Amino acid sequence: MQSELTVASDDSSTVNFQTANNDVSDIGSLQRGARNFFNYCAGCHSLKYMRYNQMAEDLDIEESQLIENMMFTQAATQDPITTSMLPSDGDRWFGKSPPDLSLIIRSRSADHVYNFLRGFTMDESSPTGTDNQALPGTSMPNVLWLVQEQLSHEEFDQFALDIVNFLDYVAEPIQLKRKNIGIWVILFLLIFLIFSYLLYKDIWKEVH
Numbered sequence: 001m002q003s004e005l006t007v008a009s010d011d012s013s014t015v016n017f018q019t020a021n022n023d024v025s026d027i028g029s030l031q032r033g034a035r036n037f038f039n040y041c042a043g044c045h046s047l048k049y050m051r052y053n054q055m056a057e058d059l060d061i062e063e064s065q066l067i068e069n070m071m072f073t074q075a076a077t078q079d080p081i082t083t084s085m086l087p088s089d090g091d092r093w094f095g096k097s098p099p100d101l102s103l104i105i106r107s108r109s110a111d112h113v114y115n116f117l118r119g120f121t122m123d124e125s126s127p128t129g130t131d132n133q134a135l136p137g138t139s140m141p142n143v144l145w146l147v148q149e150q151l152s153h154e155e156f157d158q159f160a161l162d163i164v165n166f167l168d169y170v171a172e173p174i175q176l177k178r179k180n181i182g183i184w185v186i187l188f189l190l191i192f193l194i195f196s197y198l199l200y201k202d203i204w205k206e207v208h
Contacts, residue, residue, distance in 0.1 A: 017134070018157075020114040022165040024175055030059050033166025036159060038070040040143050041101070044090065047081035049102035050170050055081070058173055094139040105171040110164050117144065117160040 023029065034055065052075065056066045063077065071077070073084050083098075090097030104113060116134040120142035123131035128141040142148075148156050169176065 017115045020110040024169050029162050029165045033162035036163045044098040045101045046083045047102045048100050053077045105168045114164045
C-alpha cells in the first residue's frame with residue numbers, strides 16, 4: 001500500500017506525495033516499465049550504463065520483441081541504450097540536454113521520480129504549458145498527458161510505478177541476482193546452524 005505525505009508548498013497550498021514502494025523482483029512490472037520507458041522516455045533520455053541484451057536477459061524479453069518494440073535507433077543488441085536526440089537539439093528545445101537516467105533512482109530516489117511522473121499540472125506561464133509539483137520550474141513537458149487521460153487514476157499510478165521500478169532495476173541490475181542469492185545464503189546458514197547445534201549436543205553428551 002502506498003502511503004501519502006502532505007507537504008506544504010510556497011503558496012501555502014498542499015501537495016500529496018506518495019511513496020513508491022516498488023518491487024524490483026516483480027518481473028511483470030519491470031517488463032511493463034521497460035515498454036513504457038522506450039515508448040515515452042527513450043526519445044530524449046538514454047540509459048548509457050545498461051546494454052540492450054543485458055536488459056533482455058534479466059527481464060526475460062525475447063530478442064525479437066527487443067528489436068521490434070524497444071530498439072528505435074541503429075544500435076546493436078550488445079550496445080548501450082542511447083537516445084537519437086542530439087545534445088544540441090536538447091539544449092535548443094529544453095534549455096539543456098535531457099539527462100541520462102541510468103542512475104536517476106540512486107541520485108534522486110524512487111519516491112522522487114514516482115511523484116515527478118505524477119506531479120504535472122497546467123501552467124500557462126510555462127513554455128511547455130505545464131509545471132511539476134515535485135520539481136517546480138522543470139523544463140520537461142508532460143509526455144504522459146495522453147496516457148493520463150486514457151487511464152484511470154489507479155491505472156496511471158501503476159503505469160508510472162512500472163517506469164520507476166524499471167529505472168530502479170537499471171540503477172542496480174545486480175540487485176535481482178543479489179536478492180535471490182541472499183535467500184539461498186540464509187537457507188544455507190539455517191541448515192548449518194541446525195547441524196551445528198545437533199553436533200554440539202552430541203559432543204557434549206559424550207563429555208558428560
